[in-house]
Amino acid sequence: MIDEITRPDLATAIEAGVERAYEEVQTLYRQLHQHPELPFQEHATAAHLGAALEALGYAVTRGVGGTGVVALLHNGEGPTVMLRSDMDALPIEEQTGLDFASRAIGENADGECVPVMHACGHDLHSSCLVGAAAVLAELRASWQGTLMLVCQPAEEVFGGARAMLDDGLYTRFARPDIVLGQHNMPALAGSVGHLSGQAMAAATTLGVTIHGAGGHGSMPAQTVDPVVIAAHVVTRLQTIVSREVPPDQTVVVTVGKLHAGTQGNIIPHSAELEINVRGFDNHLHERVLASIRRIVGAECEAGRSPRAPEFRVLSETIALNNDAEGTERVRRAHADHFGAARLFAMPRLNGSEDFPYFGNAEAGGFGGPDIPCVYWYIGATAEARWHATPGASVAEKMTHLEMPHSPYYAPGQEATLRTGMAALVTGALAYMVRV
Template sequence: MTMNSEGLPLKQAIEAGVDAAFGEVQALYRHLHQYPELPFQEHETAARLAAALEALGFEVTRGVGGTGVVALLRNGEGPTVLLRGDMDALPIEEQTGLDYASRVTAMGVDGKPVPVMHACGHDLHSSCAVGAGAVLAGLQARWRGTLMVVCQPAEEIFGGARAMLDDGLYTRFARPDVVLGQHNMPALAGTVGHIAGSAMAAATTLGVTVHGAGGHGSMPAQTVDPVVIAAHVVTRLQSIVAREVPPEETVVVTVGKLHAGTQGNIIPHSAELEINVRSFDDALHRQVLAAIERIIRAECEAGRSPRPPEFRVLSETVAMHNDPVSTARVREAHRQCFGEARLFAMPRLNGSEDFPYFGKAEAGGFGGDDIPCVYWFIGMTPAERWQATPGESVAEKMRHLEMPHSPYYFPGHAETLRTGMAALAAGALAYLAT
């Protein structure tokens, strides 16, 4: 992964670096894709990424926040830029038909074996981070500062970013001046999308237990039926968005799981719910969660529940806000690298990420001022299919294409991998270049 870029304009130097590193990075990507690992189980993935970064001359530390990898390339005085790539996979059976498709199974959270697949492209993200590291390692004469590559575990359960921060990411290593990251999306391969300000939603999944007093289905008056209470809860929760959220705000409240009982003539002792909440404002998000708890407690009291409901936070992340000044700076670097025609305006997404913990001092638990974050999107749809997809705008076309978490989703085309490597390198050089 070496190159000589002396005398080349920066755009061509980045392209030459991508060309030089591409073969090894593509091989790395295909191996990671074929052998995915679930959140906080990414031992082999982390080992392979760490070895690749060590070979490039980075100072590498393993086991940060569980299975995370931190790699530093120090190159004199200057800013510190953090490039983040996530690396965990999902419990999905792959249906892509690739020669290197995953056939891996692993133990799921319930202790039962599940198929595992990189259906969100985290293998792509971490490979691109290594590839960008290779490009920048070959361009050290043209920049000053510290490059910090972070391979993060457990993004899919919103656990890895906080785990690494809690393990001293910013105290043991370096506190970055800017945090950069990217995600693939079914936009046109070779294009890069940006959005300043509010970009992705906060998300909380609550587990709730509603208690009753079970008995025979023929004698309901001698029981407290938690199924009826849960049914009222589901119905009443729909009023939060309609009657408690300002109409100009976007909030989603979804009851994705409701389980109770074993057969029709038995009234059970309890009912289990899982509730997912998404919004773009952290304060409003807390307000909605408080409303959910208030409603559930009130319905349990109205239904004569023998004891209060139980609440558990199963997963949680804050809203993503791209710093506008930093986003403009990175976008300009991408314009110079790719040209204006290859950039697009990314619509705001109701999906969620734990990436913002790296920038929000209070939420991330690291104190001091917030750190500017920029998170952009790289397209993965081949040109021929993109042209055949209905719609005019990027958002319209994406509605007709597979999204991440589909068993058919495959973002690892050569054009996407090259673009992701170059986008991270160009973003870092927007701060590091001399």
């Protein structure tokens, strides 16, 4: 079936469709970029995307999992292929200097006014999805099955995938046979990267409260100092990776926040920590979290803490494991369409996504067997900048380039938009093209 995608007439039709869609997709991208919205606040973004997909003939449902959008196009018997994009932005003040740069201000979960920017390219992802939807709608005579397009909210807080699944994504609409997604990266614009197996890390951020008994700094014997306990916790946590994790495994434990007290002569009543954990094996990840709880509890007991520490899961997601067979199938489709010279081997990323919930039946809470997932990467660095950047490999050059979440990150190159559309189209057709 995949060989059919190499037919010259279909390849030409895909490129012609991308060309016809490009101007509107670029306009949509700039509109979304200039008006970003924070997680679970993507009301205007969802309205724009829903209207665009509805105009293409898709059956659109809004408000799934809060602000999510689901669009279906049925085209006879065949597999259900899900294409996923994300929509939310970040509390970052944009410094790109683009003429369509964001000046938006939003209200975060704490009620604070913050600048908002699409610093991770979710505006690009959603725009490419709409463009792919247009091309695939034009090519209905060439494929069969059901297209399921998902515009997901709140990826940045790892909340949107589960929210949509909990809202009946697979029971109200369809259970896909394959889930496909993509993300922009600072690789050469127009290139596409693939990685089978462990591709992105599981991530958990724990909030921890250590209780003490505060008092005057001149009378420490009459207190229980939570700062001292917290200091021992920070030091002891470093032994998890060095002494409890097998040397061939990659795990990161970071104490990114430690807050206690108000001034130097006051021993506070409590200390607050935020601990971030990342790793590529979900079972090992759970063991590391258990070790953190054990160490914090033991240090609190050793330090005479008057009560047990409190733990809160602030955010979490599981590791992304790209299906081996599906990754190879999509890679071949991309190679056939773009040419092997435009593909690269994507290095494993310690960054994280909530995309894998769509495929993991247990973690996603939808039951039954797991659903294979394939997640690839599209380059977003202009050609001149790429060639001027030191390094021989993609990984080496990336160390010199702005990454997603930088206020200077600007992935919306023309080649990136065009490639993002065509990559989604050819990925879907790898499963749906008529024989």
